[in-house]
Amino acid sequence: MTDSTTASWGSPFTEEEELYRETVRTFISRELEPRYLEIPARGPERRQLWRKAGEAGILGACIPEEFGGAGASTLCNVILSYELGRSASYGTIGSFVATDLATSMLVQGGSKALLDRWAPKILSGEVVQCLALTEPNAGSDATAIRTTAVREGDEYVINGQKTFITNADMADVIYVVVKTDPTKRGRGMSVLLVESDRPGVTQRPLKTMGFPAGNTGEVYLENVRVPVGNLIGEEGGAFKLLSSSLDADRLQIGGRALAQAELAHQLTVDYVKQRKAFGHTLLEFQNTQFKLAEAKADLEAGRAFFHSAVRKVRAGQCSEADTAMTKLWLTEMSVRVIDNCLQLWGGAGFMDEMPISRIYTSNRVLRIYGGTSEILKMLIARSL
Ligand SMILES: Cc1cc2nc3c(=O)[nH]c(=O)nc-3n(C[C@H](O)[C@H](O)[C@H](O)COP(=O)(O)OP(=O)(O)OC[C@H]3O[C@@H](n4cnc5c(N)ncnc54)[C@H](O)[C@@H]3O)c2cc1C
Structure with missing residues (x-):
């Protein structure tokens, strides 16, 4: 599958971040994709997956070099989250390693003793946070x-x-x-x-x-x-820590929403080209073309919005309202796109074994956690 984000004009990510993306993508395609329908809810296999994520080098990217990490920015978490959303496995396994964002709490506010103790274990996937x-x-x-x-x-x-x-x-x-x-x-x-x-x-x-x-x-x-x-x-400093963590969290959730919508669109374009009704492929119906065309325009707008937020983060100019708007718009857009895509699958879209069905279900929570859409609107309104 091509990655429309990196392939699109003017990617805001650096070469190093793109290398990190490749590492994440390799991990997902090797360890999650082939058997995502069978990943167990509990038990030792879940632990092993964390270990494998550690071995692959995708955990704790923001840990400073002096503690064994890469000292990368929180944008690596945004990439991790986006790539997870681009995989059907996200519908099974949930946020999973994208919770690595918690590491930034430790990096921002943890003592040297805490970092010495926990950083190696976070990097290796030995501990889950x-x-x-x-x-x-x-x-x-x-x-x-x-x-x-x-x-x-x-x-x-x-x-x-x-x-x-x-x-x-x-x-x-x-x-x-x-x-x-x-x-x-x-x-x-x-x-x-x-x-x-x-x-x-x-x-x-x-x-x-x-x-x-x-x-x-x-x-x-x-x-x-x-x-x-x-x-x-x-003491009393939780909000200072949480506000930067929540801003990064909102951006990564927005990225995941975009990725899920892109995946749904791609899978649906493939599907309607081969599914036939009344002697025609579904793609030949004007309704199908219009729905997919509207979705494509939404995705292009979403990608531009997402990239703009990433650029603002890099420039240190991403406000609370910016991340709120990005998450609000991308998550609401993804609902529209994914719902319209699922409709084109007919009954098959309702079957649990179909990636589109898991994308639909897992997408629902994106408008709730990391700040509900209503709370985000309040934050945006406050900035007016
Ligand atoms: C799968 C999942 C994973 C999660 N992971 C984490 C996690 O790792 N860590 C963590 O701390 N939390 C986590 N959460 C919790 C999540 O952040 C909260 O569910 C979310 O913040 C909403 O809080 P609530 O569920 O109490 O809803 P409520 O606050 O009770 O809100 C209920 C409804 O009322 C609306 N509402 C509330 N206040 C207002 C208002 N002033 N004006 C208008 N409408 C309002 C809300 O928008 C919402 O629609 C997770 C939740 C889920 C479902």
């Missing part, structure tokens, strides 16, 4: 979280619950967003690195609408003690 912000009573309204961390001597004692967390049930390292000062909202929030083997941590998988082999789950924290050295950034 997750970022736990959402709670049963606090999603969009993140400042309403109730998980607390109370300082006792050289330790914090954590109590609370996190839910809908990607990779929660298998994570070894959990970046838990807590209230260190419950009397305050945003400014009372901090991030603590919690090793999941600490007493009081319970991890549980959740069943989701898509991603049959995804790892969405919840985490319970009951009197969990961590040393004060596990604080990421400053």
Whole structure:
């Protein structure tokens, strides 16, 4: 399959980033694509996949060289996420390695001791990480979280619950967003690195609408003690860490939405050329041509928008409203394109074994996580 993003005029990615893309693509085509329908939801095979991702060199790209990484920008995560979206396997496995974005929390705010300890294991795929912000009573309204961390001597004692967390049930390292000062909202929030083997941590998988082999789950924290050295950034500094992490997250989700729409379009063009009805290929019907032509125009506009955001990130000029607009528009566009594409498959499009069906289901969450479309509109409106 050709990559229309890199092939399109004026790619905003550097040569090094394109090499990274090739590495990611090789990993996906070797390890995920051939057997994506059979990847198990749980068990040792999932761990092995992380190890293989580590061996392939696609994890921890933003870890500085002094800790063994490549010191790359968060744009590598955007590439990783895009390439995952370009693969039918994403519909099975979910965000998977794209959660490597959590590494940027450690890089931004972790002490040298934490980086020395965890960077090699992140790079090798030995540990799985997750970022736990959402709670049963606090999603969009993140400042309403109730998980607390109370300082006792050289330790914090954590109590609370996190839910809908990607990779929660298998994570070894959990970046838990807590209230260190419950009397305050945003400014009372901090991030603590919690090793999941600490007493009081319970991890549980959740069943989701898509991603049959995804790892969405919840985490319970009951009197969990961590040393004060596990604080990421400053006490009260969660929002500073989260805002740059969420901006990058939004861009990578937008990229994934674009990639999914491109994949759906490509698969559908191939399909309508061979599927026949009333003695004609589906492509010969004007309705098919119009739907695919509209989608093609959407994809071209989306790619230009995506590339523009990538350029702004590189220039250090990508605002919160920019990433919000990019995610909002690309995810909403992908719904349009994928839905119209699926329609052209008829009943076959509803069959689970068809990539188009998994693309359709897995695409739904892109308008929810990383900031819902409604919250993004609020952020954009705030900038007006
Ligand atoms: C598969 C999956 C993976 C996820 N991974 C992670 C993860 O790794 N880490 C993590 O921390 N979280 C994760 N999440 C959680 C995700 O970020 C939240 O679901 C999301 O932020 C929305 O929060 P909520 O579910 O509590 O919905 P709510 O906040 O309850 O929102 C419900 C609805 O109300 C709307 N709404 C809320 N406030 C307003 C308002 N002021 N004005 C207008 N409309 C409003 C929302 O847009 C939405 O439509 C994940 C979720 C899913 C489904």
